[in-house]
Amino acid sequence: MTEVAIRELSPEDFEAQERELREVWRTPSGWRYWTSVNNTQIGLWYGAAAFTFMLFAGLLALLVRVQLAVPENDFLSADVFNQAFTLHGTVMMFLFAVPIFEAVAIYLLPSMLGARELPFPRLSAFGFWSFAIGGVFVCGSIFFGAAPNTGWFMYPPLATDKEYSGIGADIWLLGLSFIEVASIAAAVELIVGIMKCRAPGMRINMMPLFAWYLLIVAGMILFAFPPLIAGDILFEMERMFDWPFFDAERGGDPLLWQHLFWIFGHPEVYIIFLPAIAIMAMIVPTFAQRPIVGYSWIVLAAVGTGFLSFGLWVHHMFTTGLPQISLAFFSAASEAVAIPTGVQIFVFIATLLAGRVIFSVPMLFGAGGLAIFVIGGLTGVMVALVPFDWQAHDTYFVVAHLHYVLIGGMLFPVVAGIYYYYPLIDARRLSDRLGKIAFWLMFTGFNVAFFPMHLSGLRGMPRRVFTYPAEIGWDWFNLVSTVGAFIFAAGVAVVVIDVVRPKHRQPKQEMNPWNAGTLEWISEPEEAWGVRSIPIIKSRYPIWDQPGLLEDIKAGRYYLPDAQDGARETLVTSVLDARPVQCLRVGGTSILTMVAACSLGGVFVALTFHWWIATLVCALLTLAAIITWLWTGTAEIPRSDMRDIGLGKTLPLYNSGPQSVGWWGMFITMAGDSTAYASLMFGYFFYWTIHDDFTAGHSGPGIAWPLLAVVLFVLAWLVMLLARRANAADHPGPMRAALMVSAFLTVGGCMAGLAGPHLNPMDPTTHVYPAIVWVVAIWTVVHGAVAIIMQLYCLARSVAGRMSARHDMDLQNVVLYWHFFVITAITSFGVLGLFPAVR
């Protein structure tokens, strides 16, 4: 605070500022409370919902354990058992492990970065409602005996067998696709938030480790979830319309699903694990009372883990009969990922050794989790070796391994995080006594439950058996496991009791009770505004290293101490060195997000039951809600161009192109979208590699129509560039004309694209070749349709005076979309048209 002269505010001004801020950031009351989009509410709801789903899935696990406690048991029927274990895995993975990190991130990140909000608060809210609706839909299915029952990785052809799986598989596919939308929304939000919304001075190498980890994880989500979405599309097309993607008799291959699923599924493990390590990376320095040792080591290790995790997926397929040479390659990669993981563990131990450790409940859970996780890591090294995996694969050894990894590497750190961060929510601490009881119950219960599974697995017990004969010698192991599971559950119950028990008699404590050094501890539980004023950061542990920081922030001596025009504002800074570049106005309370999520949920539910009209109605409603949301809440032209943010600094209120967060949001979304597209094309070439003649004598779409589509789409793109140019030169007339011409060309391109497979005629139910051609063509045409909607939207914005030469964010973002789209279109129709000729 030496560079600029600080102006002390008069008490009246100070009060006035607080009143304004409080009014702008006010949480709505009554039923409207649920329309809030503030990150503290969304984060809490997200966390509570994820935790509730976890308890539900935990109960399912207890049912499974009771059934297996003794041999030849008939507590559950085979059918209910199969639903129970499938739903247990699915819910734990998709409704707890991934969302809980989104919850923690949305809750903590803004204050940790010194921001008031993440850049797209309504997107967070939309993500949360999508998640909640999808989750209830998936969980509820078991009460109607309609839950998925083929194991959480849904291998076809069992899962595509309608007689066996009923609508369970559809519920899985559609429910989870919906939740994946929420995860990708969160990923976009977090990446842009971390890159663009840090407090001034917080250079990228000063970011809290939590932010580093979340940045990496969000990036991984962006490239890991889309392959599953592509797989889901193929899967659902096979189930709904009998397109034979996984049917060997008609040229399909069940292994393609396994590839797509595990290209998603393995990074998923690290998507779950890294955020938990991120929480540990915040807790450990606090209780060692010193900065982390080896900041760059741990960041590099996390980045390395993220990269390597995409090269391991085949280790889930060591027994499928792939060539040994490729097994050896993936085995080596799987071993290699243990190295960055080891580095992260040693960074924690080194930090503790270099400090003076204050032992407490969060540390207890952290250390206990580490002890469990290291066992899981060591068994992971074992199963990564091909010969051992041939024995251990799909047995209880793997069940033990994955629970050691996930519970030690994720659940224990999350509980540590609950005990550590609870004071941020309520200004009170959870009970030390209950915490210790919970820890010892969970720690012993866990090991009693899961350690024997290593042995039962190697003694030949496969996963997913609903019972076993008495004489086979697994009875004691299973009984012990069941007892352990109940002890563990008792521990979880103690945590729940500690969190929900009324605490109003307990006195409130001071902020930052653990004497932590990072910024999240500046947020005040009573106030919704996040930070009173946005500080200038000069250290990785600003609360330790910048004396008087807390008082200065609270006294409003930093940036943005007030609220103007009744708008919620936060600062946008540059990516690497965090120079302030813009004062961003973010969306406030709105019911639109809930409406959009509900109607999108309606689309997925209606699809499950094949209610086509309801599907269409819900889809139109979703589109309307999203367009209204964009129209009223984004790219608004501010009354004045500049804003005085305090400390003698003035920033623009409107930016477009790469300067703006919206452009980054579009860029990142399209990166994910392109990954899904690449996965579909992977499918196309996969079929090419497994067959001598992948067309199997079926007619292709021809050359003429696909190439005509390419030409029309390229022309449409060039005209879009002209439109952008005309707009920049402030010629609204030519710009509008160009938009219309481009839209017409796009319509033509879409029709030409579909004409190829339609006129030739290609029947997608006869063989996988016509089916994959249709899927690629439809994917591209749907993106073309979205492009047309965007063009019309820009046209309408321009006519309505909401877009101008200076305020051109909409057009800039649409042109960015077009860059991605034209690449997709050229690839799709180029490959569909030319590839059969040159194969």
Next chain:
Amino acid sequence: MTDRSKRKRTGLLLTSSALVLAGCTGRQSALDPAGQEAAEVYHLFAVMVIGGGIIWLAVIGLLLHACRGQRRAWSENEASRLIAWGGVAFPVVVLFALLVYAVWLMPTIRPWVARAVPEPTLIEVTGEQFWWRVRYPAEDGMAGFETANELRLPIGERVAFSLSAADVIHSFWIPSLGGKMDMIPGRTNVLSLQATKTGVYHAPCAEFCGTSHAYMTFSVVVMGQDAYDDWRRKQASGNQPGGSEGERLFAYHGCAGCHSVRGTTPIAGLGPDLTYFADRETVGAGALRNTRENVERFIRDPSSVKPGSQMPAFDMVPHGDIAAIAEFLTGLR
């Protein structure tokens, strides 16, 4: 039986002391190897358990030491050196050595047999919901034959299997002899195993395949070469027609429409072959022990003992007829 339960108790005792490598028993156990692959993998596992145990103790010891209140705080330099040595150098060396060991092991335990063994000598095993179709090829003048839910193998000889699936994915796994190999519709995988100890072993389906995945097992009898040859000759010639009442009813009630008893009925091939059924250990691929009462129970209502079974219930068939059919089947030895 008493011997086995004694061994079981010993196993449990060792478990509780966490010294679990020795004394693990079972006819379906990777820890009690009876084949070359299983033995090699068991050694690999033993090496890893000992190494892993030491590493775990060291890491946790260090962690506990770090959490102690009264001790000297390390300097930043010392702590960084710990990361470099403990987090990078040590794992790189150990993991590399382990990888070399494992990669060397792969072709040793699973030689590329498809080229070496001419196609017809492969034993074909097909996974079906929820049983195993087994086809022995013709060899040395003996005719080939089909059987089900039971494999017999000669000791000391490498035997190759051709593995496929009729409906969904299954996985072929004989823990005592070696690791598993998936059976995937549209693909044929080849696996070879070499048994080193005579005995009867159990094999479960290792990939979840539907409602009765738990009841999809087969038994493996490892025999001396002579006994094995005798068995093949016996199987190749099929059962002798006995003219019993049960045999007649077996055809009369339509059992023979799906199940063959080679030598007495025409080849059917839809359901499991039942030739020399009495020599098998179980009814319904592991659902029940092979006794006459259980055979009756199974015929009356297969789904009640084996949910999801494709075989329809025959509870409309008179009690006496079912008893006679069971008598016939349990007499096929």
